[in-house]
Amino acid sequence: MSDEILFDIFEPGESPLPHANDEVAVGIDLGTTNSVVAISKDGRPEVLRDAKARALIPSVVAYGQDGSVIVGHEAREQILDRPQDVVSSIKRLMGRGLEDVKAVAGQLPFVVDQDATGMVRLIVAGRTLSPVEISADILRAVRDQAERALGKKVPKAVITVPAYFDDAARTATKDAARLAGIEVLRLVNEPTAAALAYGLDQGAEGLYAVYDLGGGTFDVSLLRMEKGVFQVKATGGDAALGGDDIDHLIAEKFLAERGEAKLDAGKVKQALMTARVAKECLTSRDGGEWMLEFEGRTSRHQLTRAELETMIAPLVLRTMTICRQVLEDGGAQPADVKGVVLVGGSTRVPAVRKAVADLFGTLPLANINPDEVVAVGAAQQAEALTHGSDTLLLDVTPLSLGLETMGGIVEKVIFRNTPIPTAMAQEFTTYQDGQTAMMIHVVQGERELVSQNRSLARFTLSGIPPMAAGAARIRVTFTVDADGLLTVSARETATGVESEVQVKPSYGLSEDEMADMLKDSLEHAKEDMAARVLAEAKVEARRNALAVIAALSHDGDLLSPEERLVIDQALAGLDCACTGNDRDVVLAASEELEAATKPFAEKRMDRGIRKALAGVSMDNLEKRVGE
Amino acid sequence: MKIDVHHTDGLEACVVECWSCKGPASPRALFCSVCGAVQPPRPLDHFQRLGMMPGFDVDLSELERHYFGFQRRLHPDRFAGKSGKEKLHSQQQAMALNEAYETLKDPLKRAVYLLKLKGCKLDDADGATISDPKLLMEQMEAREALMEADSAEEVQAILARTESDIAFAVDDLSQAFQAACLMGAEKLVLRLKYLIRLSDEARGRKARLMKGA
Ligand SMILES: [Zn+2]
Numbered sequence: 001m002s003d004e005i006l007f008d009i010f011e012p013g014e015s016p017l018p019h020a021n022d023e024v025a026v027g028i029d030l031g032t033t034n035s036v037v038a039i040s041k042d043g044r045p046e047v048l049r050d051a052k053a054r055a056l057i058p059s060v061v062a063y064g065q066d067g068s069v070i071v072g073h074e075a076r077e078q079i080l081d082r083p084q085d086v087v088s089s090i091k092r093l094m095g096r097g098l099e100d101v102k103a104v105a106g107q108l109p110f111v112v113d114q115d116a117t118g119m120v121r122l123i124v125a126g127r128t129l130s131p132v133e134i135s136a137d138i139l140r141a142v143r144d145q146a147e148r149a150l151g152k153k154v155p156k157a158v159i160t161v162p163a164y165f166d167d168a169a170r171t172a173t174k175d176a177a178r179l180a181g182i183e184v185l186r187l188v189n190e191p192t193a194a195a196l197a198y199g200l201d202q203g204a205e206g207l208y209a210v211y212d213l214g215g216g217t218f219d220v221s222l223l224r225m226e227k228g229v230f231q232v233k234a235t236g237g238d239a240a241l242g243g244d245d246i247d248h249l250i251a252e253k254f255l256a257e258r259g260e261a262k263l264d265a266g267k268v269k270q271a272l273m274t275a276r277v278a279k280e281c282l283t284s285r286d287g288g289e290w291m292l293e294f295e296g297r298t299s300r301h302q303l304t305r306a307e308l309e310t311m312i313a314p315l316v317l318r319t320m321t322i323c324r325q326v327l328e329d330g331g332a333q334p335a336d337v338k339g340v341v342l343v344g345g346s347t348r349v350p351a352v353r354k355a356v357a358d359l360f361g362t363l364p365l366a367n368i369n370p371d372e373v374v375a376v377g378a379a380q381q382a383e384a385l386t387h388g389s390d391t392l393l394l395d396v397t398p399l400s401l402g403l404e405t406m407g408g409i410v411e412k413v414i415f416r417n418t419p420i421p422t423a424m425a426q427e428f429t430t431y432q433d434g435q436t437a438m439m440i441h442v443v444q445g446e447r448e449l450v451s452q453n454r455s456l457a458r459f460t461l462s463g464i465p466p467m468a469a470g471a472a473r474i475r476v477t478f479t480v481d482a483d484g485l486l487t488v489s490a491r492e493t494a495t496g497v498e499s500e501v502q503v504k505p506s507y508g509l510s511e512d513e514m515a516d517m518l519k520d521s522l523e524h525a526k527e528d529m530a531a532r533v534l535a536e537a538k539v540e541a542r543r544n545a546l547a548v549i550a551a552l553s554h555d556g557d558l559l560s561p562e563e564r565l566v567i568d569q570a571l572a573g574l575d576c577a578c579t580g581n582d583r584d585v586v587l588a589a590s591e592e593l594e595a596a597t598k599p600f601a602e603k604r605m606d607r608g609i610r611k612a613l614a615g616v617s618m619d620n621l622e623k624r625v626g627e
Numbered sequence: 628m629k630i631d632v633h634h635t636d637g638l639e640a641c642v643v644e645c646w647s648c649k650g651p652a653s654p655r656a657l658f659c660s661v662c663g664a665v666q667p668p669r670p671l672d673h674f675q676r677l678g679m680m681p682g683f684d685v686d687l688s689e690l691e692r693h694y695f696g697f698q699r700r701l702h703p704d705r706f707a708g709k710s711g712k713e714k715l716h717s718q719q720q721a722m723a724l725n726e727a728y729e730t731l732k733d734p735l736k737r738a739v740y741l742l743k744l745k746g747c748k749l750d751d752a753d754g755a756t757i758s759d760p761k762l763l764m765e766q767m768e769a770r771e772a773l774m775e776a777d778s779a780e781e782v783q784a785i786l787a788r789t790e791s792d793i794a795f796a797v798d799d800l801s802q803a804f805q806a807a808c809l810m811g812a813e814k815l816v817l818r819l820k821y822l823i824r825l826s827d828e829a830r831g832r833k834a835r836l837m838k839g840a
Contacts, residue, residue: 185707229695321838328830385707392699419725421703421718481718482703540710547648547662554661555650601649605642608651612641 025156025185025386026146027193027378028139030173032091032215032242033345035059035138036375037146037157040383045197045376048149055372057145060088061137063125071141079273083265085125089244090138092216093120093131094176095168135176143182156183158382160374162217163189164237164398166444166454167486174483183532185385187483190214191221192232192395193377194343197368199225200380200391204365206338207233209326211356211364212374213319213346216242220323222330222337228391234330234417235398236322241315243279243346249311250275250303258292258299267294274301282308283348309351316355323359329417340364345371394419397480404441404450406431413478416446420484425477427493434466438474442488461490530583537586538578544590545574548597551604558603570596643669646712657701657720665701667716672744673727683741683804683812685731694728734797735823738804738816747809749816759814766821773829779836786829793822 026048029036034056038047047055054073062075063085070078079086098112098120113121113128121128139159146154159182161173170187177184188196191210198204205226212219219237223230251271260267271292278290278301287304327334340356342364347353356364368376384391397420402412405428413426430438438461445453464472473494479487548571556564570593577589645652647664654669674681677693699705701720706713730736742749769789776782796819803811 186704324834381704385704388705390699392695392702393704394698394702419729421722422725423722479722482721536711539708540712543647543664543710543713547664550662551648551650597649601644604648604650605644608642612651 023156023386024150024152024154025158025382026143026154027158027160027375027380027382028142028182029160029190029193029372029375029378030091030135030139030142030176031059031374032089032217032244033059034215034371035142036372037142038372038375038379039146039150040376040379043200043380043383045201045379047372047375048146050145050148057138057142058088059091059138060086061090061134062086063127063129065125067127069137071138079269080266083269087122087124087129087134089216090131090134092240092244093122094135095166095170095172096120096131132172132176132179135173136179139177139180139182143180155181156185156382156386158186158188158193158378158385159184160188160190160193160378161484162212162214162237162239163191163219163221163235164217164239165484166239166399167401167456167484168454169239170484174485181529184483185382187485188378188381188393189219189221189232189235189395189398189484190374191219191235191341191343192223192230192393193375193381194341194368194373195221195223195225195230195377196380196391196393197373197377198341198365199230201368201376202365204339204341207332207336208339208341209323209337209360210341210343211319211323211347212237212343213352214242214344215346216240216244218242218319218322220319220326222326222332229394230391231394232396232419233332234326235396236326236329237398238318238322241318243344243349245315246279246308246312246346246349247272247275249315250278250308253303253311254290254292254299254301257301270294278303279308279349283350305350312349312351316351319352320355320359323356334360337362341373342366343370343373395482395484396420397422397484399444399454400446401442401444401456401478401480401486402453403428403476404439404443408450410443410445410448410450410453413476414480418480420480421482423477423479425475428474428476429470430464430467430472430474431469433469435469435472436464436466437462438464440476440488440490442478442486444486456486457488459488459490461492464492465495467494534581534583534586537583537590541574541578541586541590544593545571548593551597551600555600555604555607558607559600563599566596567593567600646716657697665706665713665716665720668720668723673730673740676723676727677731679731681741681744683734683738683801685737687732690728690731694724697724734800735816735819738800738812738819741804742809742812742816745809747813749813759817762814762818762821766825769825770828773825773832776832777836779833782829782833782836786826786833789822789826789829793819793826796822 024039026037026039036047036055036057038045040046049055050057057072058076060072060075060079062070062078062082064070075086076088079088113123119130121130122134143154143157157177159173159177161170165173174184174187191212194210194212195208198208206224208223208225210219210221210223217237217239218241219235221235222233224233251268251274254274255263255267255271274290274292278288281288282303282305285305287302289300289302292299292301327337337360339362340360342353342356347364347366347370353364381393383389396417397414398416400412400416401414402410403426405411411426414422414424428438440459440461441450441455442457443450443453444456447453461474464474471494472492474490475493476488476490479489481487548567552567559567570589574589574593577585580586641654642651643654644650645659645662645664645666647659648662650659650661652659652666655671656666658665668676672681677690677697679685679690679693698721701717701724703714703717703721706717730740739749769785773782773785776785796815800812800815800819803815
């Protein structure tokens with residue numbers, strides 16, 4: 001029996017969950033055009049609606065000169081009245097630098113500026129706002145809708161992002177949630193969330209593709225689904241391709257027909273809204289006529305479905321090329337794919353459906369509402385993360401990560417479609433005698449030249465001991481966590497002198513900016529933050545206490561009654577500290593417990609080593625680990 | 628008796644300290660048998676990590692079953708509500724599992740890894756020169772044929788041939804490892820590397836030709 005105890009492998013399911021979570025966690029699809037929020041209870045997902053039973057919350061924010069903020073349907077209604085104060089499609093600017101947005105800037109009625117980090121700022125209604133702040137306003141409205149529907153506070157969420165979002169856009173999304181006072185349990189890729197919803201609801205098994213054409217982004221993922229495992233094989237996409245582009249094509253045509261000499265924000269927005277109506281109409285009709293009316297002049301514009309299909313053919317073709325690449329990356333043929341799940345409102349366009357059906361040779365699945373399926377999957381993942389689950393999501397990183405080397409060439413460190421979380425290290429050396437510093441430039445993308453890829457961060461590793469060229473060993477480690485977020489650290493290893501740098505990619509908010517924004521935002525955000533830090537300290541303290549209690553019941557015989565008393569008192573002290581609300585008291589009590597149990601821990605280690613040396617069979621162990 | 632266990636790592640140490648309850652734990656245990664805390668990954672080789680018999684011949688479905696089984700218990704999604712340290716160790720475990728799985732599921736990576744485990748020093752550099760004249764000749768001819776192929780069909784024929792060569796090379800590798808012929812295995816690894824690169828290039832050329840058509 002005695003060697004059994006030492007080598008028993010503990011199943012996590014058998015350990016008591018630290019305080020079964022009664023807090024509500026929702027799934028949020030933070031979309032370019034619309035956002036959706038859902039919850040899952042006991043495996044049954046439900047989309048949360050507003051008082052008028054509407055699920056979709058337009059991702060539109062209207063800012064007033066008086067500082068007011070309106071989000072959703074009401075904001076969308078104001079687009080035409082005061083276009084310069086109403087922001088839509090902000091998701092397209094998440095994590096973008098000014099250079100990146102020049103292409104879309106023409107469509108924005110705002111003065112676009114950039115801050116010191118190169119991050120985009122919009123000047124709206126007399127305020128300077130980052131995409132992160134605007135997204136935070138949307139997230140607050142989404143959470144409010146969930147709280148009203150549920151009648152309770154919603155502090156945690158799984159938030160979805162396009163699979164093809166790069167690190168800067170992911171970081172920006174997480175920052176937005178933080179600013180809105182929402183704890184992000186996990187960022188989940190949109191196609192993966194949709195696959196989860198299908199797999200759990202429809203019992204889909206085998207190799208599936210998810211074709212997700214949203215308002216502003218396109219993703220395609222290839223997944224294997226079976227026995228509760230959702231394994232992403234490959235993913236690809238375009239972070240700047242979506243239904244918005246179809247609207248723009250139609251709007252451009254109408255405006256050109258109208259012969260408008262001088263365009264302003266109001267005209268463009270009205271044309272875009274008409275274009276969207278036309279697009280939606282043509283999903284069920286073969287043709288129609290639409291009107292543009294401004295400056296007292298009415299123009300009529302005809303469009304048939306066939307014409308529209310010709311106009312959008314290059315766009316559809318581009319998605320097909322990406323689909324083929326993803327199939328190849330996943331080592332699959334179209335015929336291997338058992339089904340294609342359609343996600344995103346733009347997949348209602350018949351030409352899109354037909355192209356998908358032609359490529360994969362199978363009728364696409366759309367029996368879960370394509371507007372809601374991502375939020376549903378996110379809600380299911382939120383439930384899995386807070387209440388436990390048998391399903392397992394294994395996702396990949398969509399873009400390769402690398403470093404700039406001599407001549408502006410990228411050396412890839414992590415290749416696209418690598419399962420996450422992942423860590424990879426690469427060694428570099430100095431190329432000059434006596435070199436004491438080294439520039440490290442982190443890029444993301446598939447191209448060969450640094451200039452063709454997305455620059456994520458630059459930092460200088462200094463303090464390298466002077467050595468002959470090539471003698472220093474600089475180890476750069478890339479870590480991508482389960483949210484797909486990157487951390488880079490570097491150290492010089494040849495001399496043992498370690499100089500470690502943690503890098504948060506640029507285009508995000510600095511910690512200072514974040515602190516300022518939190519200060520400026522609603523008062524309770526600050527309280528939420530303090531409450532979260534306290535809650536974390538308590539989770540850690542309770543975990544420590546449970547570990548000590550487990551050790552006492554296992555090895556309590558090692559202690560004299562006096563020694564036992566000291567530990568019991570420390571445990572009681574920690575218990576008492578946890579009933580209070582002072583983080584410092586909790587931390588101090590944790591430290592006291594640690595000190596009080598130190599002699600006990602030493603005795604336990606001694607016993608363990610003695611037992612092991614007395615001849616515990618390693619074969620026994622090996623057999624068990626392999627099972 | 629006092630033994631410093633902190634500086635012994637890997638399997639030489641028969642006992643390690645659990646970071647959570649500070650008691651003794653097995654170096655192979657994923658979770659502490661006393662307090663249940665997830666343990667950081669220990670320095671195991673990829674085969675040990677995934678509970679596979681070391682060797683070139685790997686049953687891929689068994690490998691995958693083990694990988695999923697370990698991930699089910701160790702993936703960060705299982706630790707979302709847990710303390711920071713548990714989250715960290717779960718992430719490290721999941722990373723180690725991913726690395727092991729990615730290495731073992733791919734025949735070339737598996738062969739290279741196995742050779743390294745057996746003490747062979749392989750030249751990793753991509754531009755490694757081919758010293759085997761036969762292989763050099765074969766590759767030069769194949770590449771020339773690829774460059775001259777100007778229809779998707781021709782490229783497809785080269786691709787099919789290369790893929791069948793890859794399958795044969797993998798079979799040969801299996802036999803070399805079974806016969807414990809490391810020299811032969813090293814040669815085959817080099818050949819496999821070039822064949823895989825050739826098939827990648829052929830695929831790329833085929834895609835370009837089809838796009839142009
Ligand atoms: Zn323990």
